[in-house]
Structure formats: C-alpha cells, structure tokens
Amino acid sequence: MKRVVYPFAVTLVVVVALASVAAAQEPWQVPRTADGHPDLQGVWANNTATPMQRPAAFEGKDALTDEELALFRARAGELRENEQAGNLLGDLLIQQVLEDPNFREFDAGTGNYNSFWLVERELDHRTSLVVDPPTGRIPPITEAARERRRSLPRPTGGRADSHERRSLLDRCISYGVPNLLAGYNAYFQIVQAADHVAVYQELIHDARVIPIDGRPHLDDSVRQLHGDSRGRWEGDSLVVETTNYSARGAYRGATQNVRVVERFTRVADETIEYEVTFDDSDTWGQPWALMIPLSRSEESIFEYACHEGNYAMEGILAGARVEEAAATQR
Template identity: 45%
Template sequence: MSRHFHVHVGFGALVLAAGVVLAPADAWSQPTTPDGWEAPRTAWGDPDIGGVWNSSTVTPLQRPENLADKAFLTAEEAAAIEQRVVDANARANAPSEVRTEPLPVGGSVGGYNAFWLDRGTTVVPTRRTSLVIDPPNGRLPALTPEHAAFVASPERQRVKDIREGLVPADSHEQFDYGDRCIWYRGVPSLPTAYNNNYHLVQTPDVIAIVQEHIHDVRFIHLDGRPAIDDDIAQFGGHSRGRWEGDTLVVETTNFGHRAYLFSSGPGVQGGTNWDLSPALRVVERFTRVGPETLDYQFTVDDPNVWTSPWTGSSPWARSTEPMFEYACHEGNYGLTNILAGSRAEEARAAGR
C-alpha cells in the first residue's frame, strides 16, 4: 500500500473562487492587542516573551500571483481555506487503499500518511495573503542578475537535482546541512512543514531561542556589546539585541559564505533554499501583542542576492505543551541509503 499525498491549500484558486473582496490596506497591519491588555514583565522589568511559541501557518511566504493586489482575506475566505486544510489532512491520514499493481520503476513510493507533517491549520491572525508584507505586492524582490545567473548555473542545478533524487550523489557533501542534521532553517525563522516550535528563555543580558528543528540554539546578547569584526564569520551570524519600548529588536550580521534560508511552507513544493551571502543583514522584531500572540517581524537585506530588502510578518502562537528533544541522526539511515542507491545505479548503468 502507498499514498502519494501533498497537503495543498490552493490559496490563490480558493480565494478567487470565493470572490475577490479587498480589505483596507492598513486594517490589520499587525495582530490586534486586546483592550486594556498590557504585556507582562519579567522580575527585572523587561517585557516577558519567554515560553514556547509556535509559528505554524497555512499562509504562504509569498502572495500567489493570481491574487494581484489582494493583501488580505475576508473572514469567510479565511474560514474556507482553513476548512480545506482540515479536509486535506483527513484525506492524507485516511487508511491507504490496497495496491495490487507495482509502482513505476524509479517513481516515488509515496508516504503512508501525513502524521509527521504539522504545517498548521490556520491563516495568520491578520488574514494577510502572504507572510511578506513589503514589497506591497507580497512577493520577494527580484534576484540580482549575478545571483540569478548563479541559480541557473549547471553547478547549482546539479545540486538541486541531487537533492530531488534525479541524479546520483557522489558524496555526502553534495547534500545541504539540513539533510545532514547539522543546520536547518537559517535566520529569519520561516515556518516549514513540521517542528515549528521555539522556546524563548530570558535573562537580563541574554535571550536564548531554542529551535525545535535540529535543536539549534541562538543567543541574543542584550548587554550592548559592539559588533564583532567584519572578518569573523559564523554560519548562523552574530546576533545582538536591544529593547525599543515593548519590542525586542535583534540585528544579525557576520554570516558565513554558506548561509542559506529555507522554507517548505504552503505553496513551496518540496522546500526551497535561498543561498545567501556574507553581506546578509537581518533585523527581527519580537513584540508581545496579547496573552497568546507574539508578533514576529523581520527584514532581510542581502544586496548580493535580492535587488532590494524585504520584510515579513509571522505571528507566533503560545503553546501550552512542552517542547521535546528532536532526534535527527538517531535511527536515520536516509543519507546512507541514498548514497548506496547511487552506487547501485552507477553499477547497473555500467553493466556490473
């Protein structure tokens, strides 16, 4: 038995089917703060943003092109999308049909259900049609000509083909850090298909962000320390933070030359990597806007990759559940089997 499933929201098509109703451009610029509510404080007086938060959402990173200038969903459109996701999840988790015919040689064997996926079932509270809020069209800026040429190069295409299983892999080094359980999402933190929890731990001088996926930890220094030298590069960059009113502002620079940003959220087939450069600068803003919501906004500026900076918003929801340890290498024979399969394909092609 097998199942070929992909929980697809059909965001743009569903909205157009429901009818286009444009909401005012500034109606829900950020999640609404309840009347009379004030952000709780730590023992030393800073806004309390600690705890476990979840970034899962069915809102895509980029606005579907067919939605044009439609920046917000109506309540009815949002409800229809969320119901469609619930129905799609139910179909994906239904018992598989008995298969009596073999699958095509070289084709996908499918998956047994969607148990390991957790993209969420709701749109963002603002009902925006994309996480990208600037540029106003809700889409990423154009790539620079140089980076576009790199993306289209045979070398980069081969890496993509290897990751998608289209050509044999020569070595483990041809797989990215996520495949090798070393690193996954990058900065900023974009929603993906699962493990979208973050545990924020506060002290007066440091905030630690523990990422559920591959248990990465970021340390945000609040003690006013200067930036590190430009010639010092770290894979995840160097983060420094400060409080501006009730908002934690984090600036991250000094990225290494192999940094990347990953998303496998709605509308992204199989996941997409954006290769980034050491010129990358990310500014994140964390604001507690309600008892259950942490507003997360981020601006990404890499002049070697995109022709202009871009900004996104991905409100996080409070989780009352603990965040468990993430296991990646343990019992994971995927990379070994991929390389063994590549050698078998080569041997078969050589007639051995």
Template identity: 40%
Template structure:
C-alpha cells in the first residue's frame, strides 16, 4: 500500500512539473498562431542589418560569428557612423556640385546590428557566402543600364524605376537591407498574406493556396506572387517580372522563392533564392532574421514636392534646342557607381560592338 501511494505521489509531482514547464511554451506557441491555425506573421518588421550581402574576404571560410565578434563588429560600425556624421566631411564627387549632398550620412539608416543568423554574410548558399558570377548576357544588360543612366535623360524611360517612384530599391521582391526605409508590415486573413514595405509603400497581396501564376504574357513590376504553407514556413514563388525590373542584374525570367518563418516572438527569418540561369551561373540563397518593431510604417511620399523629373526633362528639351543634346555624358555618374563604373560600361559595349562588326 505504501509503495502504491509513493508511486502515485511521484507520478502526480512529475505531471504537475511537466504542466508547469509546458504551460509557458504552449502559450507562446499559441501566440505565434492565427485564430485559423497558421503561423502568425503579422506585425511590423525591421530588416536593417550591417551584415553584408557577400562575405568579406577577411573572413575567409568563416561562416558564423561568435557573440563577442558580433558585438565588436557592431561597436566598430557605430563608431564609424558617428565619426562620419560629426566630421561634416561627405564623400562628394566635386564634378557633381552639391547634388550628392542630399544623400549624406546623416540621413542614412543602415542600422547597427548584425543579422540574428550571426553569419558573416547574408548569402548562405553557395557556402562561400559569395554571389555566383553573372552570365555574359547579364553583364551586357548591366553595362547598357549604366551607360544609359550615366547620361542626361531624353525621356522618363531613360531613368530607373527607383527615380520614377515605380518600385523601391529595397522593397523587392526580394526585400533587402538598404540605405533607409528598411521596414515592412505584414497583414493576414484566411487565404491571403499582404506585405507592405515602407519604401514607396509598395504592397503585395499574396494568395496562400498555391494557385497557378498568371500567363507569361502578363508581366508585373513586382512580379506575380503565389504562396503556400509548408509546415510553419510561408513559401512564396514570384515570376513574370517586367524587363525593366532588375534585382542585381536579373532578367524578366527570374524565379524568386521567398520563405517566411517565425523563429520567436520578436523574430522572423526571411530567406530568398534567386534562380535565373539567363543571369547567374548558379542559383543562390540569402537569409536574414528580421526584428519586430513598434515603429509605424510611415507614408513615403516619393513624388510629393519632387520636381526632379520635371526639371530633368525641361533641361533635356533646352539642350536639344541649343543643339547640345549629346553633351553632358557624365551627368550624375557618381550615382551609378562612379565615373569609372560608367566609363567601364561604355568601353565594354564599344568593345563588344567592334567584335561583332569584325
């Protein structure tokens, strides 16, 4: 009798302890689910990160950071930023007057934290942390863009989609850390996930039933996205981009796969895979842990008070009237990688043309 009583007491204590430990975990899991049972991705997420896209050569084969190394890196970046802001010295191309000053260090918001993945690069595949090489065709397209953007525009079509406030430069898809406006907000309902980015307030409404994409004859600035749940991960496939939408040299036949996974109450793992054989010699994947933010996603009034496009086109018509339409080939070259980058693009195109003519 005593043995049975003792055994019952032990089982009771074990059960109570198990419930005590399981209770908080179960409650936390419930908080990460919507009322209809799928992971809750909703909220405002901050994707700023000082982790570079590609692994710096100094890290060699080192894929991850220790906590001490991450803290040291973050402190060094904070000191560098403070020094730039307080020095009053800006990296301005003298030939461009004060045009570049509008984007000086004071206004940039790159963040001061490494990605929660603790990796030395955002690229996780290939294992070397480097983006695969561009194909010859992708390099040609890139050179054509740089050569075009480095000269005065004759019309709005000769400016990129960022300047025209059509697509934000970090809004994606894919979403990537940029100079500012590194925020996005997710909304959910049964059957749909909506993503709104702070940059130009771009938004996507993504069905979650894995439906077929639109016909390839239909092209979209941000591509055509279709999603499906794979366990606790929301997987989104995007294709049917326009020929004018290029992410790091990609073409209109890019197939982008994004993965959204809640990894904690205040963390969202965001991964994307670039698959574009016409532009890259191999697919590659990037991963970034976004952080929950209490800050609101503000309106980005891209064209409010913006007379840049109007004045550029007025200037082009004026130069045409004066017979100087071909002058000023180095216009705003510093915005597009510097004069050396623009000159290299022009030289590569000329060399290719000469080779073709022979």
C-alpha cells in the first residue's frame, strides 16, 4: 500500500515541537495584574513542617542532607498514621521526629481528633524558618522584657470564673496577625486592587484591608488588635509594615510598640516567599526574621465559625460550676 505523507502535518508537528523547546528555555516571568504589579492573588497555604527555630540537634547546620530528609519524611509519615492531630501541629511534629526531650503533648488531658482531619505537612532541607540571625534562633529576650513578665499582675480567681478570663484564642476571637502556625487552617487569600490589598487568613477568619496608596499610619494614640498595616511595592515585592498594636495584639510577648514588616515575593507559579521581620528593642536585643514558603492551593477558604459555634466555652464554664457545686457538698 502506498504511504501518503502530508507535508502540512509534518510541518505542524515540527513547529509545535520547536515551540515547546523554546517555551521550556524561556525564563519564568512573574504574572502581573492590570496595573503592572506582581499578581499575588489566590489562596496560599503554609503547611511547612520546618521548625520555627533550629533545634539543638541541628546546631550549626542550616540544611539537611538528602538522606536525612528522606529519613525524617518517613518518620513523619509514621507519626501521621499513629498520632492524634494536636501533636502534629506547629513544631510538635519535628520535635517528635527528633525525639526531643522537651516535647509536650498538645492536649494530654482530653485528647484530640485524629490525623485524618489534618493536612499533610511539607518537609524540606531547611532546619529553621528563622533566617536572621544566622543561628536560626530567635534572639534572647532583654532584661527589660524579663522584668516586664515578672511584674505582670497575677490573676485572682479561676480561669473558668467567666468567659472573659479565657484567652482571645480560647474564645475564638483572634489568633493574632501575622499567623505563623503551620498545618492548621493555615490558608491565606490575597485580593489586590489598585490602592488596597486584602489578606484574609482562614484561622479565626482574621482579615486585613491594607492601603498601598502612600497614606501615613494612624496616630500613635490609636491602637488596634491587629495593628495598623500600610503597604508599598519595592520592586516585585509587596512590603507591609504594621505598627500601632494594642497590648492584647502584640506577638510572642512583644510590647505594643513592636514593628512587623512582611514581604510577599512571588518566585514561581506555585510559590510565594513570605518573609516576616519583628523589631522591638524592648523585647529582643536585635530584630529577627523568618521566611515561610507559601504554596498555591486550589482549595477554597472555608468559614471558620469558631466563635459562633464555641460549644467548648459553654462546656468549660458549665463544668466549672458543677465542680464548684460538688465542692460545697463535701
């Protein structure tokens, strides 16, 4: 049988092949919005298992070998199959992988739901999220900070006397901004406009609408739970500076004068490098910074109706009243 060759088809195949090769050789380009700024929009996840601070077992070592990483991933997989979810949150997962003697269970008294409900964590070669100082450790607190903690008034009465005696987290009012806890509702939605950027975090639905039009911060006398955020573009990085925290909103024991600088830089289609710097000379001897790789997620942000459905608070207070009544009958 005579074979027929179609020149057009051959040409088309060659053109497509050459185009594919050319596309593969082109450097990645940052996607941009209509106003020319990098497009950061979408839902981004922080499910890293890299510890906040470098564990003592990794002292002087900023990266794992391929063999160490494979071993730790295997161990993390075993823990996921057998541990309750609470013990896999934040740094608790890597503490167990390393058999850290300082590991303490998340909720040893009442237990927790199982890991079926918990997202898988991502391990990479880094040994700490903290990138400055180079030790990978948060700087020690100052003597002024120690004195401040020692002088805090001791609460009178019990923590179950009233809902107001519980923390903002217990009451599902706020987890704080920025949220650095990985693996638990650690999803962020970013929406951009010409003069504002909105950052919405799933955990306790904390949201910020951040002006990027050059307006100054609020007067120093105005203090807010999530501080006062102002944004600007520095090259292809969105820089958000937050000041004016209230005493209840300050992070990790910092004063309300802490200054937090966040940098969002899209480095790939699927990744934003999220850098956060904390500066409070009344708490730490020097500023310190961390970097979290945020991964693009195709999932939606879900309503976090924790405060509205906080049955645990009712149970805590009701249980305390039962205990008090029982004590009077002894």
